[in-house]
Amino acid sequence: MVFTSKHEESSPPIVWITGxxxxxxxxxxxxxxxxxxxxxxxxxxxxKLIKTAATGGKQPIQQMTLDVTDPQSVxxxxxxxxxxxxxxxxxxxxxxxxxxxxxxxxxLELFHRxxxxxxxxxxxxxxxLLPGMRQRAQGQILITASxxxxxxxxxxxxxxxTKAALINLAESLQPELSQLGIxxxxxxxxxxxxxxxEKNDFKMPxxxxxxxxxxxxxxxxxSKRFEIRFPTTFSWIMKALSWIPYRIYFALMRRLLK
Ligand SMILES: NC(=O)c1ccc[n+]([C@@H]2O[C@H](COP(=O)([O-])OP(=O)(O)OC[C@H]3O[C@@H](n4cnc5c(N)ncnc54)[C@H](OP(=O)(O)O)[C@@H]3O)[C@@H](O)[C@H]2O)c1
Numbered sequence: 001m002v003f004t005s006k007h008e009e010s011s012p013p014i015v016w017i018t019g020x021x022x023x024x025x026x027x028x029x030x031x032x033x034x035x036x037x038x039x040x041x042x043x044x045x046x047x048k049l050i051k052t053a054a055t056g057g058k059q060p061i062q063q064m065t066l067d068v069t070d071p072q073s074v075x076x077x078x079x080x081x082x083x084x085x086x087x088x089x090x091x092x093x094x095x096x097x098x099x100x101x102x103x104x105x106x107x108l109e110l111f112h113r114x115x116x117x118x119x120x121x122x123x124x125x126x127x128x129l130l131p132g133m134r135q136r137a138q139g140q141i142l143i144t145a146s147x148x149x150x151x152x153x154x155x156x157x158x159x160x161x162t163k164a165a166l167i168n169l170a171e172s173l174q175p176e177l178s179q180l181g182i183x184x185x186x187x188x189x190x191x192x193x194x195x196x197x198e199k200n201d202f203k204m205p206x207x208x209x210x211x212x213x214x215x216x217x218x219x220x221x222x223s224k225r226f227e228i229r230f231p232t233t234f235s236w237i238m239k240a241l242s243w244i245p246y247r248i249y250f251a252l253m254r255r256l257l258k
Pocket of ligand 1: 019020021025042043044045066067069094096097098117121144146147188189190192193194195196197
């Protein structure tokens with residue numbers, strides 16, 4: 001493996017993964033640690049982080065608890081990583097929350113909660129990461145949004161709106177960050193079998209395992225593309241849906257609701 005950071009080849013990249021205590025984040029932590037990278041995982045629940053570290057990875061996986069909705073705890077963890085290991089080369093802003101919501105169950109609290117975790121949680125991480133990355137003129141930030149955010153989907157408004165906001169955020173920041181030597185990228189997964197999607201009561205098309213998701217991320221990590229998306233066929237279907245006229249799109253969605 002050729003390391004793409006400014007580190008010497010003998011000095012592996014430093015990786016930070018939020019939401020590393022389960023699902024995609026856990027598998028990704030195992031995959032990157034198996035590549036010899038220094039991996040630090042974060043989440044609210046210490047037991048889940050310990051389980052990630054105990055169940056895989058060649059290199060020991062470090063754990064630091066935080067709540068992404070609390071800017072102070074985010075700053076504390078990033079400061080701690082940089083003191084102990086050096087500047088973060090790859091920050092995977094992967095922590096997220098989800099609950100389906102049909103219109104008849106309109107839930108204001110859910111909108112606020114998902115916005116605080118999924119969208120503002122990422123903004124809190126950016127605010128704490130960017131000063132160090134700007135100083136080093138180096139670093140890569142990978143934000144996990146979703147294929148479900150290309151277009152509004154019935155039954156997922158509080159969730160997919162936050163993920164659409166993340167796509168817009170990354171697109172907005174990319175031009176200026178690239179001039180500073182910092183890469184910002186999107187990871188857009190399709191359906192992955194995790195605690196998050198256990199709440200879905202429908203058959204999820206093109207469902208993959210967290211290990212398959214981590215492999216897809218690993219395979220596209222060293223590419224120059226802005227967007228890492230998978231699984232391929234489903235991602236093209238979702239892209240195509242985002243290109244069709246509203247009239248046809250809404251007719252299709254109404255059929256889906258039946
Ligand atoms: N599964 C899918 O089909 C799918 C598809 C598209 C996108 N995604 C996105 O992929 C990412 C990972 O999700 P997943 O499917 O792997 O689900 P998951 O297993 O539920 O992982 C989500 C992680 O986020 C952490 N988290 C939640 N709230 C947090 C907070 N306030 N502060 C810090 N950490 C927090 C959780 O840990 P704690 O509870 O310990 O805090 C958990 O480990 C999410 O952003 C999700 O939206 C998933």
